[in-house]
Amino acid sequence: MRGLMHQFWATVWSSIVNLTWLPWAIGILAASFVAMIFGWWWAKRELRRKLNSAVEQRTRRLEDVSRRFRVMADNAYDLICISNAEGRMEYLNAAFTRVLGFGKEELRDVRLPEWVHPRNREDLGEILRRVVAQGGTVEANMRFPHVGGGWVDVELIAKGLPDSDWVVRSVVLHARDVSQRKKMLDELARNEQRFKDFAGSSADWLWETDVAGNFRYVSPGVTNVLGYDPEELIGQNQMNVLYANDEDSGRELVQNRIERRQPYRELELWTKSKHGDRVCLRLSGIPVFDAMQEFKGYRGAASNVTASKVEREHVFRLATTDHLTGLLNGARFKEELERAVVLARRHGTSGVVLFIDLDRFKEVNDTHGHEAGDRILLGVADILRDSVRSTDIVARRGGDEFSIIMHNIDVESAAAKVQRMIERIKAFGIDYNGTRLTVTMSVGMVQYPQEEKGADHLIMSADLAMYRAKDMGRNRLFVDATDAGSETVGSVRAQLKWVDRLRYCLEHDEFQMYYQAIVPAHKKERPLFEALLRIFDEDGKVASPALYIDAAEHFGLIQQLDLAVVRRVFITQRALMDEGVNVDVSINLSSRTLGDPAVVPKLRQLMEDYTIDPTRIIFEVTETMALHDPAQMRDIDEIRHFINSLREMGFRFALDDFGTGFTSFRYLKVLDVDLVKIDGEYIKDLVTDADDRLFVKSMVELCDGLGIETIGEFVETKETMAVMKELGVGAGQGWLFAKPQPDLKALAFEYTGKSMDDFADGLPLLEVAKKGTMAEQVAHFVKNGAHKDVKTEPRASVKAAKEKRVAKVAKKAAPGAGAAD
Incomplete structure (x- = not known):
């Protein structure tokens, strides 16, 4: 090992001594420097990229948050704005436009203390200063102006908005429109005051009880009614106060309603006041439930009806x-x-x-x-x-x-x-x-x-x-x-039967009108017909007026019958006018109708309902109505006023059966009539009776002098007609000219332009012998007595010397059942 180390260092030393490494070292150093510079540049680039990316992400998030804030703020119902410390508005949401009508740009930089209601300016300035200086939140009620004029009540919340250094330099103002709520509160306060005023001033007294039936509210009106102060009754049981006797039937009724949670209305009870006076109360109450339908008691009112109760009992006695x-x-x-x-x-x-x-x-x-x-x-x-x-x-x-x-x-x-x-x-x-x-x-x-x-x-x-x-x-x-089963009892039954029949016919409009022509001596523009009522029995047969007129008069149906006839004639007239057919129609009025002031507005209403020409209607009044029906006699002034009222509307009048009474000429003097119908008793014997001719001539001359037209009734022969014309009678009515028929339109076409001269060569209707429909109809009418109406019966004459006339019984005319057929 040592040998190896020694060899290594020897080599290194040899290299140094020889400098063979220097180029390599320089190259390595240069490459390292370049690599270091590039790495620094790359790192800086990556850092900048990451920073930019982070900034962009943060910016996008801020913009997104800002957008969401603006969307939320603009869609908020409440008004939101940001102002600086001086109160100048820097940001406003869209609610300012929706609620107040102002655009954002209109209010930007406007000072809030100068913009709000004058009464709120000082308060708002103080709020802004307080929020900027002390922070926190302040609430207040303000009034903001509306672009259309007027002011809007708002609830305002002001809160400081600190900057990044946490120093408050702006204020966020959040306002809510409370105008409607304020109106409701004001109205509620007014209603509450109104209720108190009413409760305090009303003669009635209002009350409210709890579940146990104890008073928890009593209005001051109880003092006037029962003598108690309201505080005296609070907490007392209502039944014990009002009912002294536990077995009172009224108390039992009220308690029964309370147990069933049912209302009770206008129950009358007698009670005693605080001072012992008897008082009659009219009590009403309704159950009270909360939002969960849980019973909470009763509330109601009580009225003092003592005076009216006593008066009502007195009136009841008078009325009964x-x-x-x-x-x-x-x-x-x-x-x-x-x-x-x-x-x-x-x-x-x-x-x-x-x-x-x-x-x-x-x-x-x-x-x-x-x-x-x-x-x-x-x-x-x-x-x-x-x-x-x-x-x-x-x-x-x-x-x-x-x-x-x-x-x-x-x-x-x-x-x-x-x-x-x-x-x-x-x-x-x-x-x-x-x-x-x-x-x-x-x-x-x-x-x-x-x-x-x-x-x-x-x-x-x-x-x-x-x-x-x-x-x-x-x-x-x-x-x-x-x-x-006697005849008298049968008559009673018959009248009762006809009363029921008449009522049925009136209710179901089951009667028929017939019309009989009145022929003038000289041709006229419009023909004239008299309306005759026909009522049928249950078997469909024409009933004689004598059967039902007495029943109608006795049981108060005659005036209703009159008006039904008038209405039917008006309907027919209206239909003919629409078709261009021109006729005049006369209608008989009964004694119950003649002179009754209540009938005038009814006739006026019928005229307006059917828009008829009143000048084409003639109402016939019979002088014997007053003379022979004392029970229905009216003052002559009442009859005259009745006639004049209808004449002012345009209607015309005829005095029927003229000459039958002893005061005929007096009636002619005081009643304003257009026509006079000379009674048939003077007409039918004109050919053979000189006295009748004298009377008729006198009547005609009198009427001509007064400008009144004359009509002769009961004309049945050509000879009678000729004498009538000779005496100057203006028109005739009878079976010589026509029998009653239901088709007024056909009659109008047949008789328009005709005069008495057109009947001079013909046979009277009763003598027509030819076969066919006419003969059959005549036979039917004669057989059933339908050619005679009530008015065909003889009446008392003014000529007392004639015994046959004095002995005859006067009869009343049926409504619409007038002249002879």
């Missing part, structure tokens, strides 16, 4: 009793009858209904005055009350009419009682101014209950039975027994 006799009135009687019928059906019992009318009472009243009449009515009421049991019902229907309900009694026993009443009334009288005044009574009786017949039917039956008692001689009882 007759002020003179103290008996029940007609309306209350009907209620009692309905109750009696229900109870009788339920318990299988029976009773009777009595309708009573005092005979000749009107004579006493008119002759001796109302004081005498009232004394008689009081005496009769006492007798009736004394003649029945305490459970029976006695009522005064009005005037001299009374009604009685006898419970649980058979017809024979009731009839015996009624007979004793009749005897007592007959024996009763009063001494008045030295005169003994007496009356009798007619009574109609009907048994109840009847199968499927209610109170209305029983009242009609008893009423009709009472009229039958009068027809049979008065001062008697007529029993409308269900198993009776």
Whole structure:
């Protein structure tokens, strides 16, 4: 080993001595230096590349974060801005545009303390200084301006934004629009104040109870109602305060509703105030539930209705009793009858209904005055009350009419009682101014209950039975027994049947209008027809007006029938006008309609509904309505006002049956009419009766002088027509010219341009013998008596010397069933 080491060092020394290594060493050193320089350059390059990459990544992340921040900030509902220490806005999000309407550039560099509401400027400046100096967060309420004018309420949060050296030089302002919330809060505050004002000033008192029924709120109104201060009732149980008796039915009802969590409304109860006064309350309450539908109690209101309760009871007595006799009135009687019928059906019992009318009472009243009449009515009421049991019902229907309900009694026993009443009334009288005044009574009786017949039917039956008692001689009882078969009972049944039939026809518009031509002496532009009503029975046969007119008048259907006829004629007129067909139509009005001011607006409405020409409508009024129907007599001024009101609308009027009454000429003087229809009693015998010719001539001359057209009725022969023309009658109506027919359009075409001269050579309709449709129709009409309307019957004449006319019975005209066929 030593030898080897020695040899190595010897070699090294030999090399050094000889310097053969120097070039190699220099080369190695140079290569090492170059390698070192390259390595340093490469390392620096890689470091720069990595640094640049890191910077780029960091920059991209910062830009991404910034973009996200801006997107989040711009999409935020709240307003966000950054200002410097002086308050100049350096950044604003898009909410400033959405909420306030300003663009970002408009507000950039604007000083916030100078921009906000004047009242907030000083406060905002102080907030900015505080945040910059002390840091932290400050909240405040401000008002920002809106680009359209006005101010927006905001909640503001200001927070310092430190720089990299952690020194605060900027402020972040975060504002939220609370305008709507502020409005709601303001409205809530106003409502709360309004509620307090209402609760404090209302005569009612408001209350609220908890689950246990104890008061937790009571309005000040309770002091006026019950005398308690609201604080006195807080915590007290509502039922114990209002109901002293635990067994009170009202308390039981309220508690039952509370247990079921049901509302209760306007329950009336009597309670006592703090001072012991009786008070009637009207109580209402509704259950209260929270958002989880958990029951929390009740709230409601209570009203003091003591005065109105007492007044209502007084009004009820006035409304249900007759002020003179103290008996029940007609309306209350009907209620009692309905109750009696229900109870009788339920318990299988029976009773009777009595309708009573005092005979000749009107004579006493008119002759001796109302004081005498009232004394008689009081005496009769006492007798009736004394003649029945305490459970029976006695009522005064009005005037001299009374009604009685006898419970649980058979017809024979009731009839015996009624007979004793009749005897007592007959024996009763009063001494008045030295005169003994007496009356009798007619009574109609009907048994109840009847199968499927209610109170209305029983009242009609008893009423009709009472009229039958009068027809049979008065001062008697007529029993409308269900198993009776007399002619009188049959008449009662017939009227009741026709009442039902009329109502059905009116409700279903099941009646028909016929029209009869009125032919002028000289040709006119438009033909004139009289409207005639036709009602059919259940078998489809034309019914005589005598069958249903009495029923309609007696049971208050006549005016409804009048208006139905008018409406049907207006509809027909409208249709003809649309087709260019021009006609005039006359319509009869009943006594119930004539002079009734309530009818005028109804007719005006019908005229407007169908836009008809009122000058083409003539309303016929019969003078005998007032003369022969005293019950419906109206003051002449009322009739005149009625006619004038309709004439102002354009309608025309005709005075029908002229000459039948003793005051015909007076009516002609005071009533403004356009036509006069001379009664047929003066027309039909013109050829043979010189007196009739004299009367007709006088009437025509009078009407001509007054500018009134004349029409003669009952024209059935050419000879009568010729005399009429000679006397100057302006037009004629009767079977010589036409029979009533339903097709007004066809009649209009047939009679337009015709005058009496066109019928001078023809045969009267009743004498037409040719075969065919006309002959068959005439035969049918004659056979069924349909050629005679109610108005064809004879009426009393002004010529008292003629016994045949004086003896004839006056009859009323049917609505629309006017002139002779």
